[in-house]
Amino acid sequence: MTTSHSAPLRITEVCLRDGSHAVAHQFTTQQVRDVVNALDDAGMHYIEVSHGDGLGGSTLQYGRSRVDEMELIETAVAECKRSKIAVLLIPGIGTVQELKTAHSLGAKLVRVATHVTEADVSAQHIQVARELGMEALGFLMMAHSAPVEVLVEQAKLMESYGAQAVYVTDSAGAMLPEDVRERVRALRNAVSCEIGFHAHNNLSLAVANTLTAIEEGATRIDSSVRCLGAGSGNTQTEALLAVLQRRGVDLGIDLFKMMDLAEHVVAPIMHRVPEINKGSLAMGFAGVYSSFLLHAERAGKRFGIDPRSILIELGRRKAVGGQEDMIVDVAAELAKQK
Amino acid sequence: MTTSHSAPLRITEVCLRDGSHAVAHQFTTQQVRDVVNALDDAGMHYIEVSHGDGLGGSTLQYGRSRVDEMELIETAVAECKRSKIAVLLIPGIGTVQELKTAHSLGAKLVRVATHVTEADVSAQHIQVARELGMEALGFLMMAHSAPVEVLVEQAKLMESYGAQAVYVTDSAGAMLPEDVRERVRALRNAVSCEIGFHAHNNLSLAVANTLTAIEEGATRIDSSVRCLGAGSGNTQTEALLAVLQRRGVDLGIDLFKMMDLAEHVVAPIMHRVPEINKGSLAMGFAGVYSSFLLHAERAGKRFGIDPRSILIELGRRKAVGGQEDMIVDVAAELAKQK
Secondary structure, three states: OOOOOOOOOEEEEOOOOHHHHHOOOOOOHHHHHHHHHHHHHHOOOEEEOOOOOOOOOOEOOOEOOOOOHHHHHHHHHHHOOOOEEEEEEOEOOEOHHHHHHHHHOOOOEEEEEEEOOOHHHHHHHHHHHHHOOOEEEEEEEOHHHOOHHHHHHHHHHHHHHOOOEEEEEOOOOOOOHHHHHHHHHHHHOOOOOEEEEEOOOOOOOHHHHHHHHHHOOOOEEEEEHHHOOOOOOOOEHHHHHHHHHHOOOOOOOOHHHHHHHHHHHHHHHOOOOOOOOHHHHHHHHHOOOOOHHHHHHHHHHHHOOOHHHHHHHHHHOOOOOOOHHHHHHHHHHHHHHO | OOOOOOOOOEEEEOOOOHHHHHOOOOOOHHHHHHHHHHHHHHOOOEEEOOOOOOOOOOEOOOEOOOOOHHHHHHHHHHHOOOOEEEEEEOEOOEOHHHHHHHHHOOOOEEEEEEEOOOHHHHHHHHHHHHHHOOEEEEEEEOHHHOOHHHHHHHHHHHHHHOOOEEEEEOOOOOOOHHHHHHHHHHHHOOOOOEEEEEOOOOOOOHHHHHHHHHHOOOOEEEEEHHHOOOOOOOOEHHHHHHHHHHOOOOOOOOHHHHHHHHHHHHHHHOOOOOOOOHHHHHHHHHOOOOOHHHHHHHHHHHHOOOHHHHHHHHHHOOOOOOOHHHHHHHHHHHHHHO
16 A cells, blocks of 8 residues: 655644634634635635534534535635635535535535544535535544544545545544554555544643654644634744745745734633643543533532543543433442542 | 652642732732642642742832732742742842842742853852751743754753752743754653743643643643733643543542632733733744733834734844843844845
């Protein structure tokens, strides 16, 4: 199996998608226009614009967007001279129809995202995207939570559907550099498409993990300006670029312009400074979804157990979204053991 | 030359000293009491309490402390059942008399700090500390800015004065993991005392750099709860502990208690959330002192040069504190080249 070491390193700026979580999906058209304009001027490769939970995410369950994301995508496309607009799609939330609409508005790339063990639900969306002539990448979320051989098998599935890259997505910010190294290396030896990496900073390791992924051959990298992403944020774009420049890697993105837009365009629209706090650190340490936190706190109160002990046990059991019932069971068991 | 790999890993919490910068030296007695009490209860090894610029730093030049640091040290000592109180001393700012006073109040450890090329000014203070029966450690600041062989030579000087550990101090947050690896490894092969590491997070690499230092044999580690330190803050204590615990390293410090005190004791007293912004990233990227920033901005305006270009050139020339005149010269030269 050949690998694609020769692909150039390309950055996808995710502050207008992952950062949507951090602003409760309240981005305005003007904000998107300003951010995209500045990113395009700095030479950013791809800019992802979607609801935090991807196309179709604007619902009561996931949080209503202030502005229809299709309007935001159209606005973003209109601002781009060089950058390409990307979208995120989680099958089950977003539909093929929404993908087609985004494409008709000028989106050039889609990341089709599934839980790390559920790549099979991505087949249709990847195939449609390729038929539309879009770049189609696979996004394996919570990639830390599956054994490496499962990750490899799921990545192969996505590749077989036509994915041009498969991402190791550290949704909970739970990976250590050695975890990243092992996973990216295993994929590099198993697939011939590109490999991507998406980090969260819950353990303060997002930039370091991203450097490790690049060292191991990942060529599609996600990052967010000023760390504007869910929870503790992602790999901070301008910090990553500074480090890469110090290592002699020039991506054609203007570092000073990125620093300026982080300070003067992005920081002013943020609701809060992303930080590593009790909740986000617990997530990264336990390796579970942030949606478990509230449930664990409730169950902890009911059974007299530290909610973090519940989260850690859930992480051990590889609990996934939708298994909130398990939280009460775990709390009850821990209380019994006490 | 034997090395001290067998020394246990010990953490010095610096939020009440490095963090003093971040609160403009306005810590109150009550705040110090609460923070030290909680840290001691969690099992922290050492807690540094001093003005941000060390003993004697409370001056018009460095910023007046709200409360006399000797009172804060006395308060801190009274709260400790297990933790030891450390102080910082920069010769030229702090005096032998102040060191003796801090010792008489119960401080057990002093870090004597000099610029990386000026270890010779630390001799007297290290010797006095040892005579007093204190632990005396050397602290080589801006350690990235000197060639490795100079760092080694200066560390050997400190060891010859009686320093029981020598710190690689990344004052500007300018080091990449490979820089840390090279420096700690060189020291490990050259001195028999312990090696310490003190990071700043300007490039978002503080935790990763600290892990690298530990891998290379550093056993004295600085960190700050909730990243409460100068500029972008230091290695975040509770994140580091979580990562070490994930790697199976137990330091006898209670992680959950650390997370709780970060959230409920330290966060409420912070003036702002430490972040990587335009100024701090420029410092880390250029590798210069933060005190240069204002001068560079002024000179940049005068000569029509981006202040960051000035800072980068200053970093190349290894400018040190007190060389502010050089800033105007560099700006003028860059303007001529344009």
